[in-house]
Amino acid sequence: MTNDQRHGRRRRDRSYVTRLAxxxxxxxxxxGGFGAATSLVNAISGSFADLESRAYTTSGWSGAEIASTLLDSGWAWAGLAVAAGWLVTRTEESRPVALAQGAAAGVLALLAATAAYSIVDTIRSGGRFPWYESEVVRWFASVTFGGPLGCVGACVRRPGVIGLLARLTVPVGAAVQMVVLLPGRNEVIEAIGKTVVWMAAAVSIGFVVARFLLVRRRRSETVAKSP
Structure with missing residues (x-):
């Protein structure tokens, strides 16, 4: 191996390490930002809630409480892992490398979010319990589901049906959750939460499917015009 080849390899290695870092x-x-923001929004929504009032308990709501209900939901946390997998993936990378990076990113993102959420919650509660013991379910879910969801995110950039399904995962999952697990503590918040999520999911699904069909049509036309 010549000196130029060695220098080139070192530069590639440094570039890879720098990108990985x-x-x-x-x-x-x-x-971490997502987890901290979720905990803070929860705190703000709690300050607006007058739970000693029967009327507010049964039908009261606030914008902060709606935001808290949406952020602190399963589909939003799942979307974080998918977004992390998408964020770290490049189209030129091989499929195994992309999936591995996406899986690692999904787990890391959820672990960081859980840690930040737990730390902020512990600080708000006056440090009554160790932050790492406060969210056992979230820790377990981060390790269990972060990898598969990160892999989904890594597939978002792929063309074809696999890419389409990956892009539909979060909006479809959010819409389904509104049927299986209603958001909020009363019927008013549940109704608002369902409406917001279903509208956002419908717009997202429509946009993703329309864009997929448009790209597919353009490719078909290009192939048909080629000699």
Whole structure:
């Protein structure tokens, strides 16, 4: 191996390490920011809630409480893992590498979000319990579901049906959750939450499917015109 080849290999290795470090920092920042924001929004919504009032308990709501209900939901946390997998994936990477990176990113993002959520909650509660013991279910879900969801995110950039299904995962999952697990503590919040999620899911699904069909049509026309 010549000196130029050695230098070239070292530069590629440094570039890969630098990119890998940047990926880790970005994923941890996104996940930590999401978890901290969710905990803070929960705190703000609690300050607006007058749970001593029977009328407010049964029919009261606030914008902060709606935001809290949407952020602190399963589909939103799942969307974080999918977004992390999408964020770290490049179209030129091989499929195994992309899936591995997406899976790792999904787990890291959810772990960072859970850690930030737990720390902020512990600080708000006056440190009555260790932050790492406060969200056992979230820790378990981060490790269990973060990898598969990150892989879904890694497939978002892929063309074809697999890419389409990956892009539909979050909006379809959100819509289904509104049927299986209603959001909020009373019927008014449940109705608002369902309406917001279903409208956003319908718009997202329509946009994704329409774009997929348009791209497919253009490709078909290009193939038909080619000699």
């Amino acid at each position: 940047g990926i880790v920092v970005s994923v941890l920042a996104v996940g």
